[in-house]
Amino acid sequence: MPPHPDPTTCAALASDLTAAGYTAEALRNAWGSVGDAAIGRGLRGPAVRALAPRDDALATLARLLGLGMPQPVSAVDGALPRTGAAGLVTLGLAAIDGESVVPAALIRPQEWGGETDADAGEWWIASDLDEAALEGALPTDHVLGVGGASLTLAALQLPTPAGRVLDLGTGCGIQALRARLYADEVVATDISSRALGFARLSAALNGVDGVDVRQGSLFEPIAGERFDRVVSNPPFVITPRGATADGVSAPAYEYRDGGAVGDDLVRQVVTRVADVLADGGIAQFLGNWEYRDGRDGLDRVREWVAAASVPMDAWVIEREILSPLDYAHLWVRDGGTPPGSPEYAALIDLWLEDFEERRVTGIGFGYVLLRRPASATVPLSRFERVSSPAPQEGLGADLARALEVHDVLGIRDDVGLAASVLTTAPDVTEARHLVPGAEDPTVIELHQGRGFGRTLTVDPGLAALVGACDGDLPVGVLIDAIAELLEVDAAALRADLLPRVRELAFLGFLDPVA
Template structure:
């Protein structure tokens, strides 16, 4: 566990790491593509072999802070001239007996890309299973994982304002939020996690991030924020003796109640127009669909905020049966599949799901927005299981919210007077039966965003294909109705609701 961070030592360490070029690209070049792929599978052996064979000073630091291996003190001291081994010890990052230096924490470079550009942070966290060689301790502070990067990419890049990072962990969401926000308040039930958040902010020279200790919204009672971001401890863990409860992923409540509480209390902590974004799991029970459960939680959040309207956009990305879900998270804790301990934990998980009537568990993204008075609410609950490129999703969500607001403020007659343009990443595919003159299926395919495939009839395909910004929607519909020999008013009633959906999807956009 690291110590309370000192600004001077963090600055010295940052200078040493900069001088070494301790970056993701440098490390990948040192250990090579096959080793990088092996790390993704949880195997450090190829990378370890490559680093031990290298005389590059950055390889020595990577052995210590990336892989968690001890290194010779006399070799480390010259490559950390500003911090020194003593300084690393004062920060709580290492311990040394004078001959070997052993890590007490990981420090790994983490590259990022957002609307403001590219960059890289160093992210410190507790030693992971690669370094420990076994199961994680319950108070483990997690580094940057796949879920962390997903949520970071989803963050809506709204400039200025205040952000609450609920359950900050190592502080990666706070760092990402601070790229656009004026200030960030990070909370966590773990004091160690808050130390890592402070340390990582200082190490990367990021100001404007404050921390408070406490569970969920307790540290911010009565306060409101322009944005809330949370990767909460959403994993559904049996409340049984012998089943470890990891602080970084387990909120201590039964089933999906932790995510329910985060959602249900979000509305009262948002300013007008404020946005909350989180990841979560939700259960499918005998009597309730998973997305219907989340819909009910959103209603509870609106009620808790004195009836304030809440926009909701919930996207389920994955659904697992109880066995697959349990196996995934047991492995995540470092327990080896096939071992007696693994089988015992799996049995406890499956009994818990069976006792509570859980048939499946969903995972996905939740976006809530405290509606501005007069705006019709957004209510989207959908399943998107196909692969998507998560880069740029935050900007896509921001554009989708703006498009929803603009089209919702227009009645059909007003919408018909607007000029629209089809997005540059949209293509059309037509499928014909052998020998048929007309297509049996027409698809509009989106390259970016959520990579949607929209099935279109001839009229909708013609309208989308004609949206080049020159003529208004009404004129285009009338012309298409003439060509198809159908009633123009009927075609307008049919197409305008689809146009509204395509605007929110980002397949069409308004011409200014």
Template sequence: MSRPLPEPDPTTVHLLADDLRDAGYTSDALRAAWGPLADDAIVRGLRAPAARRLERNRDALAALGRLFVLGMPVPRASVDSALPRAGATGIERLGLAHGVADEIVPDVLIRPQSFADRHGTGEWWVASDLDEAALQGALPEDHVLGVGGASLTLASLQVATPADRALDLGAGCGIQALRARRDVAEVVATDISERALRLTRLNALLNGLDGITTRLGNLFEPVAGERFDRIVSNPPFVITPRVEGVPAYEYRDGGLVGDDLVRTVIEQVGAYLAPGGVAQLLGNWESRGDIDGVDRVREWVAASPEPLDAWIIEREVLDPLAYAELWIRDGGTLPGSPDYARLVDAWLEDFDARGVTEIGFGYVLLRRPASGSPSLQRYERATQPLGDSGLGDHLAAALVAHDRLTALSDDELARSVLRVAPDVTEARHHLPGDDAPQVIELRQGGGLARALSVDPGLAALVGACDGDLPAGVLIDAIAQLLEVDAVALRADLLPRVRELVFCGFLTFA
């Protein structure tokens, strides 16, 4: 078990924040202090290269980097010098560290985390429990995870539009609540772990954010009867065998069999969405026998008492062995250790009992229609690397485009003026010596970074969409050039134009 974490004292937290700010405690400054090689090593759980570089410095940044990023003891005098307001006594009182002889030993990490959204760029300080590199061993079951790749992805996926109320379901250290508060006036963060909620409150104070409240309880129990404009969740979706001897980590294990935790959230979330409200979560789902995992998610959406728009994106698929090894290593049990083979076998036996052939991972976006019936049912696989621009902006724009397209007949779409998005490029592939391309490909630099093969007619239309003439006029002109029937070409191209607008290749001028 982790060391007890007291309720954060606001005054002391604010003093600590002032000290971190004055020390220049930022991700860029730390990377500059220990260099790119050590930075890569930290991602791989290796602390020594960064520790050696920081040892050469005696400034506040070096002391704080060793203490709160690497999770290493630091002399009390160095901590007092680095934190002149809060001091070693202050962080001990907050439960962030404890004293041993003349050293301060960290109990919590506080890592800078940069971000960028429609409001601009910034940086949070995010407190979480010591990781396996700092612990030099397996994680305790009450571990509160810090900011990882999945949580960063979900934060970037949050639709970037203003709203009144948001729910962060299974808040952990509170990173999703911090991100939601950028666009939402009031955020309620829930978790089954009081330790996690204390870290969420600490992080809100540390970053000077009001409007974030916390509630203890399982799933939707703490918000029974309430409605939200946004619901975001990085739930404990990891599929874990329910047998004795397999660690059940609170941050990743929902306590249910198989993928029932994700199923439960999807089936119940609609009741907590206000009309027009959007829910976004990450999840795992099992393919069982001949039933594909994405098709099972489709069944869960259909089982919701509140009819929902759905956009499901499967990003990755693993076989049972690869999945088991991934999450066993995540808990700090490494190949060659005494428990590794036993845990792998427990996972494989659990999957075999349900006939699991694959496990998918992906993104779930659900929306309660503001009025009428659901009109968006999109289930897709997108395994390519994502684009450089904000995913949340892209998803929000796609929803707006979908609603506008749904209201337009084909004739109305033909009368619409369209423009090629600025991140779209075209690639043409020729056989040597041939003038005509064998493949024409449209590529998207931002968003989901899609690449679509198109025929000459659609390529010509996209190339002509410069915000000047209506799509129908352009199609008629292309039909003349290609010497094909204009009516038939419209019937062929307009459905694909709808897809290009939804995906962000084309926009309404």
């Protein structure tokens, strides 16, 4: 049964959690760095041992709601004086078995950041018991808590104001809460009634209003409506639909499996999202795409974008490519099937056979940003591979800035760009590599400290220009001076550098001043 987010009881629970100091930092301190790292890998033993000597309210809640361990009724009543064990039962979060409170869900604090400390905060996120608490495989209707993919998408969300935002496939509700920070209204949809119960509970616990929760598949619950923003961590995992000769089939986990063949669910989102976006509206989501029969996966995504009902701006970033075997191992293990077991081997074979039928040689994972252009915008089409570390907090602001730079500089021709004044971004550093004894570097690199942490190899002319951009002189004047210094033709140097200046500005190495 899904949770029952009674408003009065949720308010009481929030008050109790606050009074107990149930925060992410407090939990990290309570179960230690090793326990925290182990929990991230689905192991709770180190945290349990660290908490063993303690019987205070925080330790009781850490075991009950953080780790999913039964606790004495008396201890829970003491830790939650306003809610009590009975209140947790009312919310559908626990059951009482004799003298013990048996948890039916987890509530973990999740920090969220911003451009400044004043923008940062924390939520309590409710979800189903995890693999460690269940001590076995997950049920197919499992509602996942905050994981790596959801944190990635939260970091990618544009933090700019929006009227209406759609969270497609909301799960536990983390993206809806994030979107509500900058949106007037959020509509959160999911095919799972259990997931919607957790999303409502997470919103109620954190006192977040303006989230309209609706049940249904993909775009069905919002047919005919338009949104300024769409965010989605859809069930994009490629899952085999068949079964082995022994009747073994892949579990259809609702949180990751949309019921489509191959990567067709991601294709549907790409091709159909334009129909629910307002002019200028932006969609951001994660996805997998297959490399089939020697064809590049990003080329297939490019074709999906072209098949949308209206021309769409696209910025698609592929972070990694997995082999069919690595992909199968990842998702068979994700469901709790232990490596080395007969079921594990059968499921791996099932996945590999499914890929072989479609001649799949690799599976790409990445981020998709699509925009339904307003009439005055310049077309954007970027399909790229970025292998830098996972996105950090604040990347959403960098993406928003890149789109703004694209729109501003895109309408300027080379004459206009040459008249522009730029400054080098404060996070950019330069590294020069020299052969011992040589006067001139063999390699010059520009390093980006934020965003995707890109490293670009540049030539002396471009390096000199980036170093000279201090917000004082126009780009064209700087290029002419560099041409004189390098004793090269100024017109030829302009033709060479200006396209790359546009690229550096888009990527955040240079900031337009005027």
